[in-house]
Amino acid sequence: MSPKPAQPEPVVRRAAVVGCGDISAQHFGAIETLDGVELAGVVDTDADRRAAASAEHGVPGYASLGELLAAGGIDVVHLCTPHNTHAPLAQEALARGVNVLTEKPVAHTLADAEALAEASRAAFAEHGTQLGVCFQNRYNAPVLALRELLDSGSLGRILGANATVMWHRTPEYYAARPWRATWAGSGGGLLMNQAIHTLDLLQWLVGPAVMVGGAASTRALAGAIEVEDTADLLLEHTTADGGRVRSVFYATNANGINAPVTLDIVTEGAALSLRGELTVRYADGRVDVIAEAGVLAGERSYWGASHRLLIADFYASLGAERPFWIGAEEATAALRLIKDVYASSYAPGNWV
Ligand SMILES: NC(=O)c1ccc[n+]([C@@H]2O[C@H](COP(=O)([O-])OP(=O)(O)OC[C@H]3O[C@@H](n4cnc5c(N)ncnc54)[C@H](O)[C@@H]3O)[C@@H](O)[C@H]2O)c1
Known part of the structure; x- marks a missing residue:
């Protein structure tokens, strides 16, 4: 033998x-x-x-x-x-x-x-x-379900979208890690550190975007931080079918609580609403809810609970024939929007 x-x-x-x-x-x-x-x-x-x-x-x-x-x-x-x-x-x-x-x-x-x-x-x-x-957050189950529904074509064209990130950060949060408060250390404030995830999701779900208008400013944390704590943007996206739609985005670190991130997309066939979980309200009256999976006790759920999924996927990509799907170029798209907001809000300077 x-x-x-x-x-x-x-x-x-x-x-x-x-x-x-x-x-x-x-x-x-x-x-x-x-x-x-x-x-x-x-x-x-x-x-x-x-x-x-x-x-x-x-x-x-x-x-x-x-x-x-x-x-x-x-x-x-x-x-x-x-x-x-x-x-x-x-x-x-x-x-x-x-x-x-x-x-x-x-x-x-x-x-x-x-x-x-x-x-x-x-x-x-x-x-x-x-x-x-x-x-x-691209690995959150409700986000993946939303993307699948949009890709299926069953919901018709996207008509518009909006998103909010309304969180709470104290002067102590910045004092504990001074780099977070400075242009030199962080390259920006709320947008670079917190809201960048949602700008990434908006583009991933609706389509690549350019900024139509926007402003960043420092409200509640003025004096404690050099960077912005609030921003609003109007974006124009190119959708997968070549159409153009707009989204409205508001984010602040001056909210009293860390509220769940909201993201709403309206299509011809449904209204899709992310609040952690995804609620799909179809034009014919049906309602589906897709729950958030994997939020562990003690974890900051408003960060998203999908680090492990992304990290596992990254290791699975080692030795693969294709580059990991969220690479430097893909991740630069959100950064570009953020720098456009700064350009419209501040004189050329250290935000670049
Ligand atoms: N994906 C998410 O949801 C998420 C959530 C929180 C933070 N972050 C990101 O994680 C990163 C770290 O944030 P944090 O809040 O943990 O910061 P932190 O300040 O708590 O930790 C950073 C650590 O890096 C060390 N360090 C600094 N320069 C170094 C260098 N050159 N070489 C080695 N070590 C160095 C510091 O001493 C510190 O211990 C940031 O990019 C932040 O945006 C991501």
Whole structure:
């Protein structure tokens, strides 16, 4: 009898988390639960956070991405650092052939985002190196259901849309992480840090958009932050069938509570309403509700609970023939709208 053919060794991807602050818990949690992914290191420029993360996860801690990459053996870096570091750190990792999953926004300036999109195109073409951006709300079950309904063509043409992000941020939230309050650290305020997810969803669901009008301003947090806490936009989208529709968008960090994000799309056949869950009211009177899945106790549900889904999908894309679907270029679309709002609101300056 011939010997049993040897089973191929399962592939294990070695991951590192760069930046061990607030959002890193989502990444550590996902890495822990994924088969074939092993945490191999943590990086933080802050010695206390580095030591705490290294001790908690039982892996070596490094003071810089450069040190981690020099030690070798890393397949994926998760960038959970301030906005102004995303593009330079991603470029550094890509140059070493290491896959990058970065938190949003893809970069804090448009020039950095465009240069990164170019570098990531080249890295994928030459070495198959992947770059992904955490727009995890695209993985929320009601959002996916909404996109499927629109794609099915059964609802007729899109007629219009609106969205709101009405959250609450205190001066202490910014004082605890001063980079969030500055143009230099964050590249913007409410739009760059919070509302960017919903601008991404609006474009993904309705179609690519240009800004028709918009304004950003600092209301409740004036004096505490340099960046904006409120913005309103009128957008014009090109829909999948080549039509043009408008959407209205309002976002603020000056609301008394963290209210659920709202997103409404009106089509010829239905009114679709996202409030966490999706409610579809058909023209013939039927009503369907698609519940939000996977919101875990203690998680900030208004962030969306889909980090794990996106991270799993990113790992599944390693070695694939196509670049990860939410790459640098895809993620730059929302950034472009944000920079257009700043351009219409502020004299040329440090918002660029
Ligand atoms: N996807 C989401 O829903 C979501 C939610 C919250 C935050 N975020 C994003 O996550 C990122 C981090 O946000 P946060 O609130 O966790 O910030 P944070 O300030 O709590 O954590 C950032 C960490 O990065 C470290 N750091 C700074 N520069 C570094 C460098 N060059 N190399 C290594 N470490 C460095 C800091 O010391 C800090 O520990 C931001 O891009 C933010 O927008 C995304």
